[in-house]
Amino acid sequence: MSxxxxxxxxxxACSEAFRNNGEIVATGVGPVPRLGASLAKLTHTPELMMTDxxxxxxxxxVPIGPRGYDDRKPAGYLPFSRFFDSAVWTGRRHAMVTPxxxxxxxxxxxxxxxxxxxxxxxxxxxxxxxxxxxxxHTNSFFFPAHSPRVFVEGEVDMISGVGYNPxxxxxxxxxxxxxxxxxxxxxxxxxxxxxxxxxxxxSLHPGVTFEEVxxxxxxxxxxxxxxxxxxxxxEALEIIAQLDPHNIRASVIKDNPPAKRTA
Amino acid sequence: MLxxxxxxxxxxxxxxxxxxxxxxxxxxxxxPMGLVRELLRSDVKDLTVVAYGGADVGMLCAAGKVKxxxxxxxxxxxxxxxxxxxxxxQAGEIEVLELDEGMFQWGLKAAALGLPFLPTRVGLGTDLxxxxxxxTVQSPYDDGETLIAMPALKLDVALIHANRSDWRGNVxxxxxxxxxxxxxxxxxxxxxxxxxxxxxxxxxxxxxxxHANIFERCFVSGVVHMPYGAHPSSMPPSYGWDxxxxxxxxxxxxxxxxxxxxxxxxxxxxxxxxxxxxxxxEAVAALPLPIF
Numbered sequence: 001m002s003x004x005x006x007x008x009x010x011x012x013a014c015s016e017a018f019r020n021n022g023e024i025v026a027t028g029v030g031p032v033p034r035l036g037a038s039l040a041k042l043t044h045t046p047e048l049m050m051t052d053x054x055x056x057x058x059x060x061x062v063p064i065g066p067r068g069y070d071d072r073k074p075a076g077y078l079p080f081s082r083f084f085d086s087a088v089w090t091g092r093r094h095a096m097v098t099p100x101x102x103x104x105x106x107x108x109x110x111x112x113x114x115x116x117x118x119x120x121x122x123x124x125x126x127x128x129x130x131x132x133x134x135x136x137h138t139n140s141f142f143f144p145a146h147s148p149r150v151f152v153e154g155e156v157d158m159i160s161g162v163g164y165n166p167x168x169x170x171x172x173x174x175x176x177x178x179x180x181x182x183x184x185x186x187x188x189x190x191x192x193x194x195x196x197x198x199x200x201x202x203s204l205h206p207g208v209t210f211e212e213v214x215x216x217x218x219x220x221x222x223x224x225x226x227x228x229x230x231x232x233x234x235e236a237l238e239i240i241a242q243l244d245p246h247n248i249r250a251s252v253i254k255d256n257p258p259a260k261r262t263a
Numbered sequence: 264m265l266x267x268x269x270x271x272x273x274x275x276x277x278x279x280x281x282x283x284x285x286x287x288x289x290x291x292x293x294x295p296m297g298l299v300r301e302l303l304r305s306d307v308k309d310l311t312v313v314a315y316g317g318a319d320v321g322m323l324c325a326a327g328k329v330k331x332x333x334x335x336x337x338x339x340x341x342x343x344x345x346x347x348x349x350x351x352x353q354a355g356e357i358e359v360l361e362l363d364e365g366m367f368q369w370g371l372k373a374a375a376l377g378l379p380f381l382p383t384r385v386g387l388g389t390d391l392x393x394x395x396x397x398x399t400v401q402s403p404y405d406d407g408e409t410l411i412a413m414p415a416l417k418l419d420v421a422l423i424h425a426n427r428s429d430w431r432g433n434v435x436x437x438x439x440x441x442x443x444x445x446x447x448x449x450x451x452x453x454x455x456x457x458x459x460x461x462x463x464x465x466x467x468x469x470x471x472x473x474h475a476n477i478f479e480r481c482f483v484s485g486v487v488h489m490p491y492g493a494h495p496s497s498m499p500p501s502y503g504w505d506x507x508x509x510x511x512x513x514x515x516x517x518x519x520x521x522x523x524x525x526x527x528x529x530x531x532x533x534x535x536x537x538x539x540x541x542x543x544x545e546a547v548a549a550l551p552l553p554i555f
Contacts, residue, residue, distance in 0.1 A: 053555030055439035067554060079440035080289060084365040089385075107389075111361065112352070117394045119355030125343060126316075126336035131363035132385040162388030172401060172409030173387045 004231060006186060007032060007249045009205060009259040010142065011240055012232035013189050014096060015039040017140045017182040018048060024137075025049045025057075025078065025093040031064055031248050032184075033096035033142050038062075038243050039236055055079040065246035087137075088129065091177050094138040100124055101149075101156040102141060104199060104219035106180040106192055107163035108134070109156035117158075127160040134161035138179040144253045146185035146216045153218035164197035186253050188213050189229055194222035203229040207261035231259060267432045267486045271301040271534065274455040274485045278307050278420050281330070285371070285416070285451055286314040287423035287444040288496060291339045291504045294319045295424035295457050297492030300537060302328070302422075303530045313416055315367065315442065317496060318512060321347035322529065324357060325522035331358040333416060335367045339509050340553075346516035360395045362386075362413075368443045370416035375449035382410035421451035424493045426475070426501070427460035432483030434458070435465070435475035438499035445478040454482055457489035459501055491538060491547040503552040508541060 014036025018026050026041065026048040028034035034053075038061030041048040052062045057076030078086060087093045099108035110130055114121030133139055139161070143150050159168065162178050169175060183190040183199065187208045194200040201213055202224035214221055232240070240249070250256045275298065278284060284302075288294035299319045309330040314320050316337030323329050325347040337348040351357050362370070366385045373381040382400055386392050392399070392411055402408040423444050425434040434456055436444060448454040462468045465476075491498075495508035515525045531537030538544055 062555070080442050081440060081445075084368065088365060115353075117359065117361075120352055123344070123349040123352040125338055126334055127361060127363055127389070127391065128336045129364040131389045131391055132365040134389075135384050135387055158394075159388075159390040165388070168388045170387055170399060170409050172407055174384055174408050175388065177384070178388070 004237065004259040005250070006205065006257045006259050007252050008232050008237060008240055009229060010184050010186065010253070011035045011039060011249065012236050013184045013229055014140070014142055015043070015236070017096060017184070018094060019044050021045060021048060021094050021138070023047050023049060023092075025051065025087045027051070027093060027095040029095065029097045030142065031244065032144070032252055033098070034064060035240055035243055035249065036142075037096065039239055042239050043236065049076070051078055061243060063243045063245060065244065065248050084132065088132050089136055091137045093133070094140065094181070095133050096140040096142055098142055099130070099161065101152050102183070103152050103155045103163065105155070105163035105165035106197065106199065107156050107159045107165055107168070108141070108161035109158050110160045111158040113157045130161035134163075134178060134180070135175065136177045138181050140180075140182040141184070143183070143185045146187040146213065148216065148218035151217040151219065164192065187216060190221070191224070193224065198222050200224045201226060203227045205229045206231075206259060266430050267483060268430045268461070269485045269487060271298055271457070271487050271489065274298060274487055275301045275305050275307070277453065277455075278302065278305070280307055281309045282419040283311040283313060283417065285418040285421040285447040286312065286319050287421065287442065287447045288317065288319070288493070289315045289440070289442040290317045290336070291341075291496045291509065292317070293424055293438070293442065293444070293498060294493055294496035295422040296494060296496055297424070297489040297534050298422045298455060298457050298487065299323065300530045300534065303526070304532075313418060315364070316345065316348065318345070318509065321345045324348050324351035326526065329357050331360065333360045333362065333367070335362050335364040339513070341506060342509055342513050346513045347522070350516060350520070361391060362395070363391065366411075366413050367416070368446055369413045371443060371446040371450040373413060373415035374417040375446055378415060380412035380414050383413050384410060386411040386413075416450060418447065418451035419453070421447040421454040423448060423454060423456050424489075424498065425456050425458045426498070427462060427469070428456055428458040428483075428486045429462050429465040430486060432456065432480035432486055433465040433476060434478070434480070434483060435469060435472060436477050437472075437475045441477055448478045448482040453484040455485040455487060456483055457487040457492045459490050459492070459498060461486065461488040489534065491544050492534070494538070494541065494547045497553060499552055502547050502550040505541070505547070505550055
């Protein structure tokens with residue numbers, strides 16, 4: 001069997017974020033989060049609900065990459081036309097996404113960088129559903145390249161998703177739905193379990209040091225127990241391979257390194 | 264008038280400078296591109312455009328038709344960043360109101376129901392309210408909750424592409440997802456629907472499929488028969504999006520980067536000429552549905 005890759009380790013870590021989430025919609029945007037959510041459904045958390053990436057709910061997660069159109073088997077229906085009233089605004093969802101920036105409060109940005117609202121220096125996608133997602137349901141994040149450009153010093157350029165920043169909380173607002181859960185990167189796994197929801201490193205990928213993570217982060221990090229991120233099991237690796245038959249995962253992290261660093 | 268059939272030019276003639284125009288569909292899907300192309304051929308300007316944006320928004324921005332854009336994203340999916348929209352934004356050419364996807368449909372619903380706003384938690388804790396001038400309201404009940412008052416997105420005109428219609432405006436919209444097309448129609452003073460298939464009396468042709476009539480004909484002012492009128496966006500189950508056309512369109516934003524130089528390629532002098540230039544109706548009909 002070929003060597004386990006760092007991406008596969010990340011997929012396994014992402015799947016853990018969905019463990020025991022219950023009967024909610026698990027949405028992974030991008031190959032690693034999607035494979036992570038699918039792996040969770042096929043192993044420890046079968047009660048998760050999942051779409052085919054379009055409009056139907058499937059009980060058998062859809063593999064990524066090219067294939068015949070008709071091999072999806074809808075068991076239910078969740079089109080965009082009822083996505084907000086069924087999934088998002090009822091809190092019945094856990095999304096794992098990759099914003100462009102994330103700050104020490106867990107505030108995220110997908111809209112623009114630099115310049116102004118009127119004339120951004122770099123226009124990106126727009127806030128999409130981030131404001132609603134973050135105030136109503138659980139969110140986790142995956143970043144393939146942990147760096148201070150992503151984990152910014154100060155605050156993100158355009159706050160597109162709610163974080164734990166007290167200065168941004170209007171009196172009387174209901175923030176009880178805000179639930180930022182896990183951050184998986186190419187270096188480590190973090191959560192929001194520090195003081196006042198500060199970001200905390202909870203596990204380091206094999207061979208990575210806390211100092212290395214600090215160096216790649218624009219803000220101070222808290223130290224959790226700092227265990228080593230577990231290697232994926234043989235069963236998990238087999239499922240990942242089935243869900244990604246074209247090995248799209250090989251192109252997610254630069255140079256597709258092995259999970260265990262070689263000297 | 265019960266017979267609502269008209270040409271695309273007749274429909275677009277009812278759009279005046281400064282109007283607020285809603286465009287149905289979502290990103291690269293179900294866009295009334297034929298009507299948008301007709302709008303691009305007209306002299307209309309200073310529009311406020313309200314859309315879950317794709318190439319419709321990119322083209323209208325590039326052509327200088329847009330005074331203000333109300334959006335949550337502009338994307339071609341496989342080409343995530345809409346290049347012509349980016350150019351317009353980075354040049355500071357358009358005013359914007361940026362919204363969350365859910366707030367956006369909430370604003371359409373407020374307009375449809377004739378309400379000044381609908382309350383929501385969405386937007387709290389982000390920069391949207393401050394940047395967009397959105398105000399808060401307080402619940403008058405014991406909870407006293409502070410909420411964002413999402414203003415009604417009232418439209419002068421909505422443009423929608425339907426799978427089929429009859430001449431009275433009995434529309435059928437199907438495929439996996441019809442997004443918020445029904446709410447665009449209800450939020451607008453006038454809705455013009457282009458359609459893949461035009462029949463005389465819907466009940467004589469598809470009596471068993473009336474559940475596809477997702478909004479009633481009182482919300483339809485005009486019907487334009489425009490087969491393949493969603494190209495280059497997708498129109499399931501008839502055809503998928505045209506990735507080759509999207510790539511050429513995106514590439515043109517870099518080279519030559521000047522809309523005036525390429526508008527003829529992406530708009531054409533008429534819809535017939537446009538369809539001819541992309542290989543004819545057969546070529547569109549053969550576009551496979553996207554796989555997710």
